[in-house]
Amino acid sequence: MAIQYMPTLVENHPGLLLRGGTVVDPSQALNRICDVAIRDGSISAVGDGLPDDGCRVFDVSGRYVFPGLVDLHAHICWGFTDIGLVPDDICPSTGVTAIVDAGSSSWPSQDAFRRIVAEPSRTRVFGFSNISSVGIPTAGTPELASLRFVDVDRSVAAVAGNRDLMTGIKIRMGRHLIGDNGIEPMRLAVEAADQANVPVMVHVGNTPCPLAGIMDLLRPGDIITHAYHGHPHGILDDHRAVWEDVIEGRSRGILMDVGHGAGSFSFDVARSAFEQGFFPDAISTDLYTVNVNGPVFDLPTTMSKMLNLGMPLEDIVESTTSIPAAAIGRNELGTLRPGAAADVAVFELEEGDFEFSDSHGNRRRWPRRLTCEMTLLDGEIVYERR
Numbered sequence: 001m002a003i004q005y006m007p008t009l010v011e012n013h014p015g016l017l018l019r020g021g022t023v024v025d026p027s028q029a030l031n032r033i034c035d036v037a038i039r040d041g042s043i044s045a046v047g048d049g050l051p052d053d054g055c056r057v058f059d060v061s062g063r064y065v066f067p068g069l070v071d072l073h074a075h076i077c078w079g080f081t082d083i084g085l086v087p088d089d090i091c092p093s094t095g096v097t098a099i100v101d102a103g104s105s106s107w108p109s110q111d112a113f114r115r116i117v118a119e120p121s122r123t124r125v126f127g128f129s130n131i132s133s134v135g136i137p138t139a140g141t142p143e144l145a146s147l148r149f150v151d152v153d154r155s156v157a158a159v160a161g162n163r164d165l166m167t168g169i170k171i172r173m174g175r176h177l178i179g180d181n182g183i184e185p186m187r188l189a190v191e192a193a194d195q196a197n198v199p200v201m202v203h204v205g206n207t208p209c210p211l212a213g214i215m216d217l218l219r220p221g222d223i224i225t226h227a228y229h230g231h232p233h234g235i236l237d238d239h240r241a242v243w244e245d246v247i248e249g250r251s252r253g254i255l256m257d258v259g260h261g262a263g264s265f266s267f268d269v270a271r272s273a274f275e276q277g278f279f280p281d282a283i284s285t286d287l288y289t290v291n292v293n294g295p296v297f298d299l300p301t302t303m304s305k306m307l308n309l310g311m312p313l314e315d316i317v318e319s320t321t322s323i324p325a326a327a328i329g330r331n332e333l334g335t336l337r338p339g340a341a342a343d344v345a346v347f348e349l350e351e352g353d354f355e356f357s358d359s360h361g362n363r364r365r366w367p368r369r370l371t372c373e374m375t376l377l378d379g380e381i382v383y384e385r386r
């Protein structure tokens, strides 16, 4: 059912009031029914019985109100890679107000990323710069087959010269992508990230060594993406217990990110890990051209999978708002604190019989699904479900 729109009481008044929704904002330890008021593009108040005050009032009772979602891992370098999606095509209708490209571009393509992708986008766009100058032109390109494609100094300079846009270094550590270079590309990526004072995001799955060997090289705030893949060298041991040294690495502050993708999320791995309380820190899609029509679809579908697999809703919201925002050094995002930009996502938690697929062709029928009803960006309605 669509949201009931109540007519404007005073014409040309910029204020908006979301009345009576269940507001889940982990950045404020908030999970209860209350109102959210928006004025001049910012959150002006969150509380009970806020006055209409001439605002446009939306009755969102029975709905959830979240901070605008932050997708920490996607591919949006359309126009100069084969895998890139257009941010404004995929984000507004899914509650995503900020999206991070995970290494499609690198230092030679930084200006293209800015001009073609970031500047024309209404959605907030950020990026991780690939440690390989090749970037990711196609999903299967072995961008680290030669270390001649790595230039630490230029990688650092590209991040340092584009702080508003570039928020980290990306490396893909799959064996088919790194040739015979072993762990050396990782060492170079961490060195660049260290010098640029940003996190490194590591793509795992078919790595040349166990996950613990990768995590040994990482620092607090660095990110393991594809954490729940079903390939060799994953988070589970032969008895399906989460490796002790993986738990230890995470307790040092290394973030575990979903990065679902076309080949990197297994229901069975996630189920076993969740039963042991090993939930992701960040939930991201790894959306690109070949998975946007399934099995990934979008961030709400990915969140719905986590919900049906047993992750608490409040944790799911934190993993798609304040945690990914902090991971890219943007604590001002992913929150409904008064004064913050009014990036807001209104969701319905639908009940029914829904089918979901993981990246390994496994299907599940589950009873709950999160569906975006409305998205606000800087207080402007950029999507409303009809």
Ligand SMILES: [Zn+2]
Pocket: 073, 074, 075, 102, 261, 286
């Ligand atoms: Zn990716």
